Amino acid sequence: MTALQTVTIDRLAFGGDGVARLEDGKIVFVPDALPGDHVQIDLTEEHASFARAQAVQLITPAEGRIPARCADAEACGGCSFQHAEQEHEWRWKTQAALDAIARIGHLTLPDDLRLHGPGEPDAWRRRVRFQLNERGHLGYFAKNSHRLVRPRRCLVAHPAILSARERLEPTLKGLGPGSLHLEVSADGAVVGCLEVAPKRLAAAAAKLRPLIQQARKDNHPLVGLRITEQLQAADPKFTDIGQTDLHIQVLGQTYTLPGGLFTQANPAVNDALVAYTIDELALTPQDSLLELYCGWGNFSHAILKATPSFFQGMELSIPAIHAAESILYPRKRRGETIPDDAPVRFNVRNLTRGLPTKHATPQRYSHVLLDPPRAGARPVLDDLLTIAPQRVVYVSCDAATLARDLKHLLRDGAYQLVRLGLFDMFPRTAHVEVVATLERTPPGA
Ligand SMILES: C[S@@+](CC[C@H](N)C(=O)[O-])C[C@H]1O[C@@H](n2cnc3c(N)ncnc32)[C@H](O)[C@@H]1O
Numbered sequence: 001m002t003a004l005q006t007v008t009i010d011r012l013a014f015g016g017d018g019v020a021r022l023e024d025g026k027i028v029f030v031p032d033a034l035p036g037d038h039v040q041i042d043l044t045e046e047h048a049s050f051a052r053a054q055a056v057q058l059i060t061p062a063e064g065r066i067p068a069r070c071a072d073a074e075a076c077g078g079c080s081f082q083h084a085e086q087e088h089e090w091r092w093k094t095q096a097a098l099d100a101i102a103r104i105g106h107l108t109l110p111d112d113l114r115l116h117g118p119g120e121p122d123a124w125r126r127r128v129r130f131q132l133n134e135r136g137h138l139g140y141f142a143k144n145s146h147r148l149v150r151p152r153r154c155l156v157a158h159p160a161i162l163s164a165r166e167r168l169e170p171t172l173k174g175l176g177p178g179s180l181h182l183e184v185s186a187d188g189a190v191v192g193c194l195e196v197a198p199k200r201l202a203a204a205a206a207k208l209r210p211l212i213q214q215a216r217k218d219n220h221p222l223v224g225l226r227i228t229e230q231l232q233a234a235d236p237k238f239t240d241i242g243q244t245d246l247h248i249q250v251l252g253q254t255y256t257l258p259g260g261l262f263t264q265a266n267p268a269v270n271d272a273l274v275a276y277t278i279d280e281l282a283l284t285p286q287d288s289l290l291e292l293y294c295g296w297g298n299f300s301h302a303i304l305k306a307t308p309s310f311f312q313g314m315e316l317s318i319p320a321i322h323a324a325e326s327i328l329y330p331r332k333r334r335g336e337t338i339p340d341d342a343p344v345r346f347n348v349r350n351l352t353r354g355l356p357t358k359h360a361t362p363q364r365y366s367h368v369l370l371d372p373p374r375a376g377a378r379p380v381l382d383d384l385l386t387i388a389p390q391r392v393v394y395v396s397c398d399a400a401t402l403a404r405d406l407k408h409l410l411r412d413g414a415y416q417l418v419r420l421g422l423f424d425m426f427p428r429t430a431h432v433e434v435v436a437t438l439e440r441t442p443p444g445a
Pocket of ligand 1: 262263264293294295296297298299314315316317320349350351352371372373374397
């Protein structure tokens, strides 16, 4: 490999690395470098079409570079931009997401781009998955490693989560490795969900039950601890401790859910995202909506106020579907069954093999909303093309898989990409939430 070189970073890559050109014209990716940085780099990997390098000396800083606001920013894998002005971060990362969509999707971006950011930079994270080590420390993985970094004061985490962490850590020694997911309810209470090896469960229960009881006596925010279904299955004696339901607010409505479900981490940006998505669906009472990967109904319950004539939600997680049904049909909790012909239904479905045949029929739904996990929605795309709804609204936390899926949906000209909305759901990280609105191309157009 060549010796040290000096480059100027000209943009961010999808994922947050700085991108520059080497003297021979090859693209080089430089972690933690910002667009505009003039930096000396040391090549760490060289391939036929690109290279990777680490910055060894910052010669001239980018406009927008600031001293890192978090003492652990350099090591911690949690945030990517504590060393950048937020307006710059938002501009750079939205551009990186749009570049990825255009390049991977082989498509021309629509003129209509709606940018909803930057978001509130601090204390936005209402749920955090901490890694737990043998010493009982709760922290994040270091960049590109499984070493634990424990920021003393994590700027992005809700303060009640940090307070719960302080309370729990002295008791966790010897229970790791594992993880602890801490989540704040709208009323400020914190519920945890512990994942450790089954052989450590008895010791964990013995230590944590009195700790939670004492925390509740002290009016501490930590009110309960859930044990995952897998662990309960491994040892049914070990049950949830304390209060494990929590309240989630979406557009001013409060919903009660069991802790441990997938919920959006940033409530303020989630409100903006749900309101925008409802506008993009533009449903009328005559419409029928299929919502895929619906979770507990973050979008569904707000959408159902707009009363499409027929709604079908599908999701893998059984507890999430139970929660969605209990919100919609409160009497179901007392054992009432939901009729098969109910106009609004939530069903547990594993979508890895596509939609059940009876749902993948032409015109069965006028609208489809989907919000898949990071891996995207590849298995259901052909079914969507068969249904051929008027409108598809695709919510994504990964611009690269969204781009791949858009390429598939747009390839025959059956749909047009009319709008992209970008949301700063994860401030200080390289991630952006993207909403793509597709409309069926009118016949003969
Ligand atoms: C990004 S979350 C969105 C959930 C919901 N829309 C929300 O905003 O809370 C993706 C959802 O996809 C679900 N999921 C993951 N794999 C799935 C699969 N193979 N089939 C159906 N749902 C799946 C997850 O359980 C999760 O609820």
